[in-house]
Amino acid sequence: xxxxxxxxxxxxxxxxxxxxxxxxxxxxxxxxxxxxxxxxxxxxxxxxxxxxxxxxxxxxxxxxxxxxxxxxxxxxxxxxxxxxxxxxxxxxxxxxxxxxxxxxxxxxxxxxxxxxxxxxxxxxxxxxxxxxxxxxxxxxxxxxxxxxxxxxxxxxxxxxxxxxxxxxxxxxxxxxxxxxxxxxxxxxxxxxxxxxxxxxxxxxxxxxxxxxxxxxxxxxxxxxxxxxxxxxxxxxxxxxxxxxxxxxxxxxx
Amino acid sequence: xxxxxxxxxxxxxxxxxxxxxxxxxxxxxxxxxxxxxxxxxxxxxxxxxxxxxxxxxxxxxxxxxxxxxxxxxxxxxxxxxxxxxxxxxxxxxxxxxxxxxxxxxxxxxxxxxxxxxxxxxxxxxxxxxxxxxxxxxxxxxxxxxxxxxxxxxxxxxxxxxxxxxxxxxxxxxxxxxxxxxxxxxxxxxxxxxxxxxxxxxxxxxxxxxxxxxxxxxxxxxxxxxxxxxxxxxxxxxxxxxxxxxxxxxxxxxxxxxxxxxxxxxxxxxxxxxxxxxxxxxxxxxxxxxxxxxxxxxxxxxxxxxxxxxxxxxxxxxxxxxxxxxxxxxxxxxxxxxxxxxx
Numbered sequence: 001x002x003x004x005x006x007x008x009x010x011x012x013x014x015x016x017x018x019x020x021x022x023x024x025x026x027x028x029x030x031x032x033x034x035x036x037x038x039x040x041x042x043x044x045x046x047x048x049x050x051x052x053x054x055x056x057x058x059x060x061x062x063x064x065x066x067x068x069x070x071x072x073x074x075x076x077x078x079x080x081x082x083x084x085x086x087x088x089x090x091x092x093x094x095x096x097x098x099x100x101x102x103x104x105x106x107x108x109x110x111x112x113x114x115x116x117x118x119x120x121x122x123x124x125x126x127x128x129x130x131x132x133x134x135x136x137x138x139x140x141x142x143x144x145x146x147x148x149x150x151x152x153x154x155x156x157x158x159x160x161x162x163x164x165x166x167x168x169x170x171x172x173x174x175x176x177x178x179x180x181x182x183x184x185x186x187x188x189x190x191x192x193x194x195x196x197x198x199x200x201x202x203x204x205x206x207x208x209x210x211x212x213x214x215x216x217x218x219x220x221x222x223x224x225x226x227x228x229x230x231x232x233x234x235x236x237x238x239x240x241x242x243x244x245x246x247x248x249x250x251x252x253x
Numbered sequence: 254x255x256x257x258x259x260x261x262x263x264x265x266x267x268x269x270x271x272x273x274x275x276x277x278x279x280x281x282x283x284x285x286x287x288x289x290x291x292x293x294x295x296x297x298x299x300x301x302x303x304x305x306x307x308x309x310x311x312x313x314x315x316x317x318x319x320x321x322x323x324x325x326x327x328x329x330x331x332x333x334x335x336x337x338x339x340x341x342x343x344x345x346x347x348x349x350x351x352x353x354x355x356x357x358x359x360x361x362x363x364x365x366x367x368x369x370x371x372x373x374x375x376x377x378x379x380x381x382x383x384x385x386x387x388x389x390x391x392x393x394x395x396x397x398x399x400x401x402x403x404x405x406x407x408x409x410x411x412x413x414x415x416x417x418x419x420x421x422x423x424x425x426x427x428x429x430x431x432x433x434x435x436x437x438x439x440x441x442x443x444x445x446x447x448x449x450x451x452x453x454x455x456x457x458x459x460x461x462x463x464x465x466x467x468x469x470x471x472x473x474x475x476x477x478x479x480x481x482x483x484x485x486x487x488x489x490x491x492x493x494x495x496x497x498x499x500x501x502x503x504x505x506x507x508x509x510x511x512x513x514x515x516x517x518x519x520x521x522x523x524x525x526x527x528x529x530x531x532x533x534x535x536x537x538x539x540x541x542x543x544x545x546x547x548x549x550x551x552x553x554x555x556x557x558x559x560x561x562x563x564x565x566x567x568x569x570x571x572x573x574x575x576x577x578x579x580x581x582x583x584x585x586x587x588x589x590x591x592x593x594x595x
C-alpha cells in the first residue's frame with residue numbers, strides 16, 4: 001500500500017491513538033470517523049477512564065471501532081444504544097458508560113431513546129457522528145440530511161415539501177433538564193478538531209462524575225455518501241452542514 | 254430469591270402488576286426498577302444490565318412482546334442472559350412465544366406455569382437457565398397468574414453451580430489487551446479476531462440443539478391406559494385435569510398431558526404418554542397454535558383434534574367463556590362419543 005501524498009503544511013498523526021489496537025480499517029478515503037475515534041480515545045486516556053469505560057456502539061461505518069479499540073464494547077441494535085447504556089450504567093454505576101452512534105442511529109431510528117435517556121439524566125455520554133447520510137448502506141437520506149443535500153433517496157436534493165426538515169438533535173437534547181452538557185463539533189479542520197476534543201473530554205468528565213447526561217454531536221466527512229471528490233469533504237461541512245448545524249457548546253461548560 | 258437486580262418494563266395489562274410489584278420491591282433488594290418509555294427501551298435496558306453481569310428481567314404481553322422481539326433475538330445471538338415475563342392476554346400468543354418474530358437462527362426457552370406457586374418456582378429456574386445457557390428465556394404467564402394474589406410456600410430451588418460471568422462487561426480490562434466485547438457478529442479485536450458470524454451462529458445453533466434435548470419438561474396424569482389424551486398448557490391445564498378426574502370417575506379412559514416448556518416442546522414425552530391412545534385432543538384458548546407441536550410429536554400416528562377455539566371476553570384480559578370445566582367436559586364427551594377421528 002502506498003501512502004497518499006500529504007499536502008504541505010498539514011500535520012498528520014501517524015502514531016496510533018491511545019487504546020487503539022490497529023490503524024487498519026475499512027472506512028473510505030476522506031471519512032471523518034477515524035479522527036472522531038481518535039478524539040474519543042484520547043479523551044478517555046487523558047481522563048484515565050480506560051479501566052472503567054464501557055462503550056455501546058450502534059450500527060454504521062463507525063461500528064468498526066469495536067474491533068479497533070482496547071476497551072469494553074457492546075455492539076447493539078440500531079438506535080437503541082442509550083437504552084442499553086442505561087441498563088449497564090444502572091447496574092454498574094462506577095463505570096464510565098458512553099455510546100457511539102451515527103445520525104441514522106440517533107436522529108432517525110433512535111430519536112426516542114436518546115431523548116428519554118437525556119430526560120432521565122442518565123449518567124452517560126452519547127457521541128453522535130453526524131455525516132448527514134446513511135454511509136454504511138450506501139448514501140441514503142437520514143433525518144439529519146440537510147436541505148438541498150443529494151442522496152440516493154433525495155435525488156434532486158432534500159426538499160422540505162417532500163422530505164421535511166433536518167432534525168437538530170443537539171438542540172433537542174439541550175432543551176431537556178437532564179442533559180448537563182451539550183456541544184456540537186466537527187472534524188473538518190485543525191481548529192474544529194481541537195475544539196471537538198475539548199467537548200468530548202468535558203462530556204466524558206461530567207457523565208463519569210455523575211453530573212448527568214452529556215451529548216456531543218460531531219460533524220464528520222462522508223465524501224462517498226455525498227458523491228464528492230475526497231478532498232472536498234471538509235469544505236462541504238463548512239459550506240453546507242455548519243449552516244444548518246452550527247458548531248459550539250450549546251449547554252454547560 | 255432469584256437474584257434479580259434489574260427490571261425494566263412498560264405498563265400493559267396484565268403485565269402491569271408485575272412492573273408495579275418490582276417498582277415496590279427492587280430498591281429494598283438493592284436493585285433497580287425502570288419504568289421505561291417503551292417496550293423497546295425496556296428490553297434493551299434489560300439487555301444492557303444483563304451484559305454488565307446483573308440478573309436482569311423485563312416483560313410485557315402481546316403487542317409489547319412483539320416490540321421486544323428484535324432485542325430478544327439479538328440477545329440470543331450475542332449471548333446476553335435475561336428473563337422476559339410474558340404475562341399474556343390469554344393463550345393466543347403461543348406462536349409468538351415459541352417461534353418468535355425476531356431475526357436469525359434463534360430460539361427462546363419458554364416455561365408456562367399452571368398457577369402462582371409454579372410461577373414462583375419457574376422464576377428461579379428461568380434466571381438459572383438464562384445464566385446457564387447465556388440466553389434470554391421467557392415465561393408464558395397470563396391474567397390468572399398476574400391477577401391472583403395468594404401466599405405460597407416455596408423453598409429456594411437448588412439448581413447447581415453456574416459458570417462464572419467472566420464475559421460480562423465491567424470496563425476493568427480496558428487498555429490491558431484483554432478488554433471484552435459483546436457483538437452479535439463476534440468479530441473480536443483486531444489483534445485477537447473472534448470466530449465471525451458464520452462460526453459464531455453455528456455455535457449458537459448447537460447450543461439451542463443442546464437446550465432442546467436437555468430442557469424438555471412436562472407432566473401427565475392417567476395416561477397409561479388412556480384411550481384419549483388431552484393436551485393443554487399453562488393455566489388452562491388445571492381445568493383439563495379437573496375434567497379428566499371427573500371423566501375417570503365415570504370410567505372413561507382419558508388422561509392429560511401438559512407441556513411445561515413450550516419450547517423446547519416435550520415431543521418424546523408426549524409420544525410416550527399417547528402410546529396407547531387412539532386420539533389426542535388439544536385444548537387451547539386460541540384458533541389452534543400448540544396443535545402444530547402436538548401433531549409434530551404424534552407424527553400422524555393417531556388423530557389430533559382441536560378442542561378449544563378463540564374465546565375472548567370484552568376486556569381482552571380473561572381467557573373467555575370456554576375456560577370452564579363444564580364447557581371442556583361437554584366438548585370432550587361429545588368428541589369421544591363421535592369417535593373424534595377427524
